[in-house]
Amino acid sequence: MDRLNQQLKKGVFEILVLKLIxxxxxxxxxxxxxxxxxxxxxxxxxxxxxxxxxYRLEDKGFIESYRKNLSSERKVPRKYYRITKTGIESLQEMIASWNDFKTIIDGMLSSWREI
Amino acid sequence: MLKSFRKYANQVVGMLNSDTETKRRIREDILELLQDRYEDTGITDPVELLGSPHNFAETLGEEINKAASFYRTKQSSTTFLGLPLLSYSNNPAVTSKGWIAVGIKSIGFISIGSFATGIFSFGAFSIGLFSFGGVSLALLAAFGGVAVAYDTALGGVAVAYHLAFGGFAIAKDIAIGGLTSARLMAYLQAYLPQSESMIKSQWAFRIPNELDSFSEIFKRYFSDFGSVKKTIIQSILRIK
Structure with missing residues (x-):
C-alpha cells in the first residue's frame, strides 16, 4: 500500500510543482x-x-529561473522559478488529462462491488 | 556561507555520475537550500539539515537519471576462461572480477583498486605476485609505502625474505637503504645488528664509501642469489 501511495505521489509531483509556481x-x-x-x-x-x-521542468522549458535578492543580509541572491508561456499551456493540458483520468478511475471504482 | 556547507555540497556532487553542468547546478542548489534551512532553523550541521551526503546523493542520482544508477558496474562481453576481459565497478559492495579488474575491491590478472588482489595488483592496499601500492603485499615483488614480499620489497618501509630496499629495509638476506637489518647490508644511516642465533654471519657496509667491500661479500657469498635480483642490486648500487 505504501508503495502504491509513493507511486501515485511521484506521478503528480510535476503537476503540483508547476501549479504552485x-x-x-x-x-x-x-x-x-x-x-x-x-x-x-x-x-x-x-x-x-x-x-x-x-531541472526537468526547466529543461522542458516549462519554468525558468532567475536571481533575486530581497534581503541585504543575504549575500547570495536566491534562485526563483517562474512559469513560462509553454509551462502554462502544459499545465492546462496536464490538468485536463488529470481530470479525465480522475473521472474514468472514479467511474470504474464507484461501480466496484463486493464479490 | 559556512565552510561545512561547501564541503557537504562538494561531497554530494563528488558522488554523482553527472555531467559538469548538472553538477554545477546541483552544487549551487544544495548551497542555497542549506542556507535557507540554516536561516530557518539556526542549525549549522549540514548532515542534520539534509541527511548524510551519501543518502542525498543517492536520491539525487536516482531521480536525475533513472537509467544510470548511482553506482556503476560494467563487464566486457568478451570472456576468456570464463572471466570477462574487463570488469569495472565503483560500488564498494561489489568485487570487480576480470582479467583486467578495476574497482573499489578488485580481483584480476591485472587488478586496480582501493583493495586490489591479482597477479599484478595496483592499489591503496594491494596483494599479488607483483604488487604496487600504499600498502603492498607480494610473493615476488612489492613496491609501495609499506612493501612486504617474500622475494623483493621496495618501499618506504620494505620487508622481505630475500631482498629489501627502502628507507627502512628489513630482510633475511640483503637489505639496502637508510636504516637496514639483514645478513648483508648496505646502509646510509644505520643498521640493526641481528642476534647470532638468527644468522651465522652479518656484514654491514656504509654506502657509498664501503661499496667495494659490499660488492666483494655479495659476489662471494651470494653468487646463487638469482639473476634478476643481482641485476637490480648491481644497477641500483652501480657495482659490477
Missing part, C-alpha cells in the same frame, strides 16, 4: 514547504527529489 514565483525551499503545508503533510518531498523535478 504558476500561482507565484517560488524558490526551492519555499516550494518544499508549500507542497507540504498545502497538502496537509501528504506531499512531503525529499530535498534530493525536488531539484531533479525542477
Amino acid at each position: 504558476n500561482e507565484e514565483d517560488l524558490y526551492g525551499y519555499e516550494l518544499l514547504n508549500r507542497l507540504e503545508t498545502e497538502s496537509h503533510g501528504t506531499f512531503r518531498l525529499k530535498e534530493g527529489s525536488l531539484y531533479p523535478i525542477l
Whole structure:
C-alpha cells in the first residue's frame, strides 16, 4: 500500500510543482514547504527529489529561473522559478488529462462491488 | 556561507555520475537550500539539515537519471576462461572480477583498486605476485609505502625474505637503504645488528664509501642469489 501511495505521489509531483509556481514565483525551499503545508503533510518531498523535478521542468522549458535578492543580509541572491508561456499551456493540458483520468478511475471504482 | 556547507555540497556532487553542468547546478542548489534551512532553523550541521551526503546523493542520482544508477558496474562481453576481459565497478559492495579488474575491491590478472588482489595488483592496499601500492603485499615483488614480499620489497618501509630496499629495509638476506637489518647490508644511516642465533654471519657496509667491500661479500657469498635480483642490486648500487 505504501508503495502504491509513493507511486501515485511521484506521478503528480510535476503537476503540483508547476501549479504552485504558476500561482507565484517560488524558490526551492519555499516550494518544499508549500507542497507540504498545502497538502496537509501528504506531499512531503525529499530535498534530493525536488531539484531533479525542477531541472526537468526547466529543461522542458516549462519554468525558468532567475536571481533575486530581497534581503541585504543575504549575500547570495536566491534562485526563483517562474512559469513560462509553454509551462502554462502544459499545465492546462496536464490538468485536463488529470481530470479525465480522475473521472474514468472514479467511474470504474464507484461501480466496484463486493464479490 | 559556512565552510561545512561547501564541503557537504562538494561531497554530494563528488558522488554523482553527472555531467559538469548538472553538477554545477546541483552544487549551487544544495548551497542555497542549506542556507535557507540554516536561516530557518539556526542549525549549522549540514548532515542534520539534509541527511548524510551519501543518502542525498543517492536520491539525487536516482531521480536525475533513472537509467544510470548511482553506482556503476560494467563487464566486457568478451570472456576468456570464463572471466570477462574487463570488469569495472565503483560500488564498494561489489568485487570487480576480470582479467583486467578495476574497482573499489578488485580481483584480476591485472587488478586496480582501493583493495586490489591479482597477479599484478595496483592499489591503496594491494596483494599479488607483483604488487604496487600504499600498502603492498607480494610473493615476488612489492613496491609501495609499506612493501612486504617474500622475494623483493621496495618501499618506504620494505620487508622481505630475500631482498629489501627502502628507507627502512628489513630482510633475511640483503637489505639496502637508510636504516637496514639483514645478513648483508648496505646502509646510509644505520643498521640493526641481528642476534647470532638468527644468522651465522652479518656484514654491514656504509654506502657509498664501503661499496667495494659490499660488492666483494655479495659476489662471494651470494653468487646463487638469482639473476634478476643481482641485476637490480648491481644497477641500483652501480657495482659490477
